[in-house]
Amino acid sequence: MSAILDSFDNISKAAPEPIYQQIKKIIQQRVTSGEWPAGQKLPSENELVSALAVSRMTINRALRELTQEGLIKRVHGLGSFVAEVPRHASLIELQDIALEIEADGKRHRARILSQETISASVEIARQMELPTASRVYYLCAAHYQDDLPIQLETRYVNPAAMPEFMDQDFSRITPTAYLLQQFKPDEMEHRVRAVIPRREERELLAMQSGQPCLQLTRRTWHQQQVVTHVTLTYPGDRYELGARYATNEYQLR
């Protein structure tokens, strides 16, 4: 075990980032890199205390939050373990479609259908919490997995929150990746529904007539502002949304 502990990155106590966050990232990296496979026993809290020279309460907070997020499991009296099921939590985490596709070993490609500045309709303005006819950035793109269309993205962006959005080349970086690079959202809202695609959408997704789509609408906030409002349309027969989590904290209302 000491071999593992010896190789820990150093914790910087006077950092912009809290210590418990640094610890979470270290462990997350160990798990996602495969260095600690599913089922692997983690070092005990006391071992981590010695290895990282921080207090046990700080370790405890990091591990508790990782449990809550489903990355690890803890058994009272026994120890902490890497969770068996690599959670597939598209509905909770903000997942970049390109990473998702590449994680499957496939190739991702985006085709930009439209990228312009428009005047917000009543409905869009309402969704973005802006005055009607405000200028907003509009982007429409199709995402392909090995040349098979898998997602249609219709995105509105608040220029006040994201002034340089239109300067990006979104065939190189996905809008989701770019937005996350800029800042971490404070809050988000998801809505999921089943719809029959319009003819145009159906053709872009290369779907047979009569087949349904799964449509995910997401709004994200940063500093009390709606940053972006995006609708993602998936072919119902080629995609499903999923999530798995530990339910420690959640209960019936």
Next chain:
Amino acid sequence: MSAILDSFDNISKAAPEPIYQQIKKIIQQRVTSGEWPAGQKLPSENELVSALAVSRMTINRALRELTQEGLIKRVHGLGSFVAEVPRHASLIELQDIALEIEADGKRHRARILSQETISASVEIARQMELPTASRVYYLCAAHYQDDLPIQLETRYVNPAAMPEFMDQDFSRITPTAYLLQQFKPDEMEHRVRAVIPRREERELLAMQSGQPCLQLTRRTWHQQQVVTHVTLTYPGDRYELGARYATNEYQLR
């Protein structure tokens, strides 16, 4: 402010339930009852320390977790506030359809279509993590909102985990409510897809031909066992799933 504080329930220090949980419940109750409306400023941590006679770290943990769950918002240097948007987190919390409907002021009614013990098919056995052909309980029900069908429920239950499941009268208590009454799941998995309903489903849901359904499949675990595997089918034009949350902890993988 003291009026509010004076009326706090007592915290029992030697209880089966941890103190921070009790505090969470007290605050949750204040919020959901409407006593503390959206935007209301909560007592500060120090005020709660005095009022409840527990340490600030305990208060802090309770409030931090409530923030994570989206019930309250905290602003560094300012205070804690009841969240503006009553989160509609069907995809995270286990929501009882009857409560959901009644919260809208409508009437809920369930019609039991089938309730029997069957032998698990290969697929069902796999989902339930049981040997093929194990005996499992099977329930099929339709849920109505003011006589309009709104959800089709197809449920398989592990008899080992829920021996008395078949003795219940599910026109009086919904299966979800009964299961939650019995115990809180440790873990759950959700999958969401868009499908065209089979003819039988379409008729039960009083849908027009060609319209899509939203289908949510959920498995829940308790003590390493799959307790139940349920598929909920909603008319695409009458229902959408939604969730809103603070994203403090979540980030791109």
Next chain:
DNA sequence: GTAGCATACTTGTATATACAAGTATAGCGG
């Protein structure tokens, strides 16, 4: 051999304390 007990190690929770850092306000000086 085996049942039961003692022990060591684990996580879970609670407390007191400390300091950092963000927000609002009162009050002062110009």
Next chain:
DNA sequence: CCGCTATACTTGTATATACAAGTATGCTAC
């Protein structure tokens, strides 16, 4: 009247310490 500063109050984080309680293991008594 305006702008600055000091101050008080808030949340955010980190620590040391303590005890409770669950799990596994090895030892002892029978």
